[in-house]
Structures are given as C-alpha cells and as structure tokens.
Amino acid sequence: MNNYDHKKIESKWQETWNKNQTYKTAENSDKPKQLILDMFPYPSGIGLHVGHPRGFIATDVYSRMKRMMGFNVLHPMGWDAFGLPAENFAIKNKVHPRVAVEKNIQAFKDQLSVIGFDYDWSREINTTDPGFYKWTQWMFIQMFNKGLAYESNEPVNWCPVDKTVLANEDVEADGTCERCGAKVEKRPMRQWVLKITDYADRMLADLDKLSKWPEGVKEAQRNWIGRSEGSEIYFNLKFTTHPDWNERRDADGNPARLPVFTTRADTLFGVTYIVLAPEHPWVTLALDENHKDVIDNEDEVRAYVKQSSEKSDIDRTNAKKEKTGVRIEGVVAINPANAQEIPVYVADYVLANYGTGAVMAVPAHDERDFEFAKKYDLPIHEVVRPSVVDHVNPPRTDKATKVRRNVHAIVYDPKTEKYLIIRNSKFGWDTVVIGGVEEGEDLIEAATRELQEETGYADLEFKRFLGNPVQASYFAKHKDENRNAIASALYFELRSDAKIKIPTDGENEGNENVWVSKSEFVPGKMVNSELPYWLARLAKNNDEAYVESGILVNSGEFDGMDSSEARKKITEFVGGKLMATYRLKDWVFSRQRYWGEPIPMIHCEKCGVVPVPESELPVMLPEVSHYEPTGTGESPLAAIESWVNIPCPKCGGAAKRETNTMPQWAGSSWYYLRYIDPHNQDAFVDKDKEKHWMPVDIYSGADHATRHLIYARFWHKFLFDIGAVSTEEPFPRLEFLGYILDKNGKKFSKRDGNGIDPTDVVNQFGADAFRLYEMFIGPFEQTARWDMNGMVGTLRFVEKVWKISEKAKNANGATREGIQKLLHKTIKKVSDDIEGFKFNTAVSSLMILANEIDSDYQISVLDLKAFLKILAPFAPHVAEEIWHELGETDSIHLSDWPKYDSNLVIDDTVKLGIQVNGKVRAEIELAKDESEESVREKVFAMDEIKKWTDGKDVKKFIYVAGKIISIVI
C-alpha cells in the first residue's frame, strides 16, 4: 500500500460507484423500505458553503448504514428552483431565470459530487420542470374543486421592492419583507387564497402524535396556529339620535348587533365600552355615503379611520405606543348580561383580522382596556376577585364555610425602611397584623383598632387602600370551619414610636413585634397567602388591571362562581356561543411575478372562474420578453395577449387566463412524494408505490417550523382527504439541523465574504476527513462554529486508519481480547448513535477504537473488516479502498452491517469509585457481580480507605453493583 492519497482514491471510487450504479434504489424489492429525506436545496447563485452539506452528510451516513442493514433505501436529491431569489438573481445578471437555475443546479451538483453522496440521481426532481409542476397545478385545481382555493380582495402584504404580495409567513415580526428587508405595505388586491385555516385544528391536534419531532418546532407551530378558546357574544346596538334605525333587521331577523370574540366571558358584567377596529365592516357601513344619518360625529370618525389606515402595520401593532380612539356618537351598545348601555369606540388597538374585529372592553381585567379607559376616563368595574387557597391550612371538603371580612395592616417605617410584622413563638409563624371587621366599623377603624390591640403602636398614618379585596380560603382549626376571608389591605406609615400598653396574654400570647426589611417581607417567609398581591399593589401603586382568573363579584347571580365555570355559564346566559379562533390566517397564494407555476385558472365573463381542464395541464410558463415585475399588481404574464386570451373551456366564449403565479412554497409542499415515482406521466405518484414508501422515515433539515413544515403538513392532509396519499402526516420523524457559523460565530454570507467552499476543503483534506469533521463538530441539532483546525483531527484519524490497516494486514494475526471487546462495544455504540442522529459520539467511539488498534495492531483481518464496515458510512472512500486492498471485490457499501456479540459488550470486571461521605477517595476493580460481603471486606482492607475510616463509626455502607460504593461515617 502506498501513502494515503485522498485525491486518487476518492475520484476513483466515485466513478466506480456511478458506473456500477451502486446506490440505485431497487424498484421492486422484498427488503423493508427506508425513505430518507433532506430538505431539498434552493440552488442560489452563491453556491454552497460548508454549512450546507452537514445535513446531507448526516442522511448519507444514516442511509448507508440502513442499506448495509438490509433495507431498500431511497435517499434522493432535488431542487426547489422556483421563486423570488432565482428570479432576482436572473434579473440582476440579465439572464433568463431558467438558464440561471440550470447553471446554479450544475454548480451545486459539482460541489456535492466531490463529497461522495449515495443519491440515486435517476430520481432527481426539479420543481420548475413542467413534468413536475403539472402536478402542482393539478393539486391546486383539486383544492379549488373542494372550495379550499378561493379569490379574495382583502388587503394583503405588499413588498414594494420585490413588487409582489407576500404571505403572512413571509413577513418578519418587525413588519419587513423576509427576502429583502423592505417595509411591507398593506394593499387591497385580488388574490388567490388557500383555506389553510380549515385544517388548523387537525394540524394542531396531530402535533401531539409527532413524538419524534423536536419539541421546539412543535411549540413554534402551536404558537403560529395560535388557537384560543373563547366565546362569541352579541351586543345589540341602540341608535340614540336616529331611533328609526333600531327597527332595522338583518337577513336572519336580528336587530343591529355586534359580535365580539372574548376569552373572558366571565368578565362580561365588567364591560364598560365596546371597541371596533377602524376597518370593522360596521364602521365602514356607518361612514358610507348612503347612511349619512346613522352617527353624529361622522367626520371625526372618518378622520380617525383615515389616520390609522395611513399608519404602518408596525406602528399599529406596537404595544408600547399610546392608545388612541374616538367615541362613535349617536349609538350605544347594550350589555346582554345586565342591559347596561355602554359607549362604542373605534380604536386601532383592535385588529380587524382577528376574532370579529370588535372587542368588549373590560378595563378592570385587561391591560389594554385599562390603559384606554384611564386615558379616556371610562369607568372601571371590578368583577373578578383574586382568590388564594391557603397552602398551610387548605379548606376541607367536609366542613361548612363561613365568610368573614378581614383587614390586613401593612405598616412601614420610612425612617428605618422596615415593615412591621408579628412573630408568634407559640405557633412559629410570621404574619402581618390581621383582624376581623366588626359590626358598624369601617376598614380604617378596624385596622387601626387591630394595630393598637396587637402591637400597641398608636401613632400611625393611614396612607391608602391596596386595591380591591382578595379572597383567601382556609380551614380555621380553632372554629372547626372553612373560612372565606375577604381581605382588604391598608397601608400605614409610622409617624412615631408612641405606643400604648397591651396585654401579653390571651390573644396576644407568644406575639412579638418585629421590624423586617423588604427581603424578609415576602411570601414563603410569612404565612399570609395574600401577600404577593399586596406587594405588587404596593409597588405598582394599584395602577394595574387584574388579568388572572378568580372568583366573580358584582356579577349578579354569578357572584362567587369560579372564572372558568363562569365563562361557560355566562356565555350560555346571554345566548353567545363557545368557539375557538386562530392567529393563523388563510394562505395568500398568488404572486405577481414571473418565475413560478402559473395558476391554472381561467376567468370567463360568463362562467366566472373555470379551472383549466386537467387534460391541458401543465399550463406552461410562457416565454416573455420582460420578466421584471410590473409593480402594478399584474404579473409579467399579463402582457402576453396571445397567451392570456383564450376561449372559455366551459362555454367557448371570451376568457382570460389567470396571470398570477404560485409562491415558492407550492412545489416544496409535496415534492417528497415525487421522488417515489419521478417519471410517472399519469399520476403524481403511483398509488401502490406511495403506499409502499410513505411515510418519510427521516426528514432532516433546517428550521422551517412556521413555513414549509406548516404548508407541507396542510397540503399532505388535503391529499389524504382526497384519497391521494395514505398517511395523515408526511414526516413522522423530523431531525432538526443546527447551522454552521464561521469561526467568529457569524453566519456565512455573501456580504461578509466569509463563506468557505466545501470543494476547497475537500481538495485539501479529502472528502472522508471533511465528512467526519462535519459529523464530529458537535451535536447535530446544535449550532456549531467552523474551525479549520478541527479538520486536522479527522484527517489524522483517516491517516491512522490507513496506517493501522496496513500494519494489521501485514501482521495477519488474531485479535487481542481487549480489541475484540472494544470492537463489539463500538459496533453497538456506532449503530445506536447513527440511529439516534448522535454522529459526534459515533465518530468519537470510532477514534477510540482506532487508538486501541494502533497500540499493537493485534487484530485479525476479519475483525478489521468489521471496523471498516462501521466506518464506511462516515468515510466511504477510504473504507472502500482498504476493503478492496484486503481482497474484497464487491463494494463495502453493499456488504452487511456487523452484528455485535452481546457477551462481548459486557465487562466481567468493573472499576468502581469508593466514596467516603460523598467524596471519591479510592478506586477498586471488582467482578461484575461481586457480593456485598466480599466488597465490604476488600474495601475496608484498603489503606486509602482505612485512612478515612479508622477510629470512626461506619454508619452506612452502600454498594450498588456496577455503579458505586459509598461509605458514611
């Protein structure tokens, strides 16, 4: 054997594998299947950097192992090539997008080819291929036929730079375009929209079944779908200036009424006004030319609506901004719970596209309403009382409950900055001064009296109440009854130390006045369960809404009811309905750009919207002279009259093609299915083949939690519903790939010029060392930093493998027991680690084994081959080369995965640490199943142990076989 020369062996084997079709997926096979999938790349003009192959190498390793384990493996690759970046690249470089994409794909393939992947290239797909997008269009028509694709004229996100509409998912949280960073505007425009919200509940519920998805991705999807349960409640309107309007009825015979969505129907009695979004249909109606007489301050309202329409979304949705609004004069709403007449406002803190675009405002129990009410001086009515259950003496279910009024006196001494508490030595507790309110007493009198009786302090100044009462439930032992204490807190400051004398027996027995600092004046150190509320109100000066659940008050017959029960009961009571609403919006599906799938629809003057007949698919993307966006809301396709104007397929009359195209996410929503049957002309996938290969066994890729993975799940569920696929979820196991950053923790970017071309690294270190390093760099799902120094380590490892193979081959001896055992342990570990996507520790264990072999080369050729086999997925070229050097003629990658001998994996003896009082003091080698008696004897005979135990009492001797020995003295 010569010296290790990666250039020679890598190109040799890549050519051989190609020639022999080593990795071709069998069309008919008795073997069990594995569909191992990467998120297919977007062939950008910049090319790949070292971060991209990480995921591809991982699935390559995984698929190679599975193939050797006897699976029929489908590990395909393809291109997601429609969409804005490809088009923008093409415009900038003055080439046709198709030409640019072809060039980019070739560049990507060149970069990938040197790494030595096991793709079956005969199944390559490309979303811009008419044979592919024919089916994307076909699926769109199926959605249209099921009513899931519809036209809408709602205001949509418009990117002024890319000159196209964006889906909500394409807009960043700060209101900028995800692609170009421009501020996104709202424009009313005719759009195709997919009714993804119809699937919201199922997508949410089925997340729970995806046990092999990272929790974070599922959580992001839950947030994105944003289901909240609540009630729709109807507020009738009363027109005060123009009562004739009160007689009007809608189509269902209802009077004018406003539906509102709320999650807090329990606070209905606390509603003090109604707020409508500026875009609310009722506001639009009232401002309409034809309804001039409905409200009194039309001009003012119109001005406000105009003003907020001119605000950007970012300004509109900034919670920190001060709230504004205008009262609509001449109309009031009727609270259905108590028939109270309440004012109606229009304010832009209410969003038109969430819920019903109208809210019932409960300033006492909602922060936003509270802020608005304070500003416009609207009433604040408490209807939910905070409620605590005493953690020391919780109420008993078998006892009667009595209600009692309490006062809590919070006393502060500004001079010492301390608080007064009572420390009771008899019961061992600290408490604030507490007392009952007696007949005919007000709260201040009661608190002042209690302070004097219990502490003697007589010169106190009452400052203020700490908000509304809090209810505390507890069991009062001395009275053998449950108590609901309605406690009010009163805040006092100490004026002077003047005291009166108090008796120290009776009720005061064991009591002692103590002044404590703020840090001790906290729940946990003191028994009062209400204390957190008092402290918060002390800090916030009572200037806060209580937004939690509690016990209802001031709510008529619902007083005393728990919030959660009241939500249902009050909704029923006022004839509302329980329902859920979603943050998720329907998917805006059209783009006013050239480089996308034409939407296969025809607009006929007579028949309306008619889908292109399926026999005429695909609707080919026509050639145009200008593919730059027009900016008018029409795509460049609209300019080609010969293409646009066609006879209606239904009536033969004059009709026009739809000129919008689909978004980039269309093809990627189902591409994985096409790999199964990529050349099928009659169906997007043959049904039997689909049944055989689906679901995808492993889906690996970067963070697309809220875009691709939402769309693809929705799309797949639709295909399932029309019987086109056999599973409800496409990807039962998702492996989330961490990014690779540069040495300084920065993302690789064209602008920073910090990209590292994998081809350069492969040229220098070889594909095998590169692959090993990409796997060794850290946990697969974790972000990693690229360090060229690390490449040295894996290259040394490959060279070591080369060296030990040659030495072992020449030695041609038997395997030493130590190596034998380690080999079998390593087989187990590598198998388990690859299965669990823990590639970094798999590589590490291979290194450990190589080091062990390197110590004396006492390994048989047979065992050496087993080592090569488990190395082969990571370093396919060098493993193949040595394999053939050892006389094999078939590919190592088609050989069988070694099995480990379970007897060899377990050690007969084991080294245990010996702890004395929790500290490791010595180490001992014992038989695996050594008896406790013999262990005890051996341990206490050891000098290192005698040193610690001599002359001491051994209180405890713990021996956990195979784990630890622990001595307590």
Add this chain to the structure above:
RNA sequence: GCCCGGGUGGCGAAAUUGGUAGACGCUAGAGACUUAAAAUCUCUCGGCCGCAAGGUCAUGUGGGUUCGAUUCCCACCCCGGGCACCA
C-alpha cells in the same frame, strides 16, 4: 410579557438520564527525530495549595432533597429562538 431550547476546561464537546465530571478532538507547552522546518511520535494540560503523595474548590447563581446531584425540586441571572395590543 408568555412559551420553547441552552449555560460543563483555553476551545468544540462527553457523561450509560441519580453513581469515579471533563471521554474524543483541537489549541497550547515540553521533549524525541531532523542540519533546519514541516509532518510524525511521546508526555503535560480545569482552578488553587504542594517537590510529591495528596488535599481543596469546581458543571450560570443561591437554596433544597439524597449516602451521593451536570442529572430531581424551588427561586433567580444570562444567552439563543418562537409568539406578542391576538381580546
């Protein structure tokens, strides 16, 4: 603000999920080989005390449970990500 992740040597990280913390790799230092350098090989490498044996502190911070805690519980701090005027 709410919800997910995460915090371990100079660095990337391990640790059989309660049992000897720091495997494996990088960097650094010392040495061998060499005319020299590179490559390679050997040794050292968490902090502090010590010539050493050894001791002691140490897995973001502070408490707790336990014979024993990186792992479990409570409180808090920091970093990354998702959502956020969502009623």
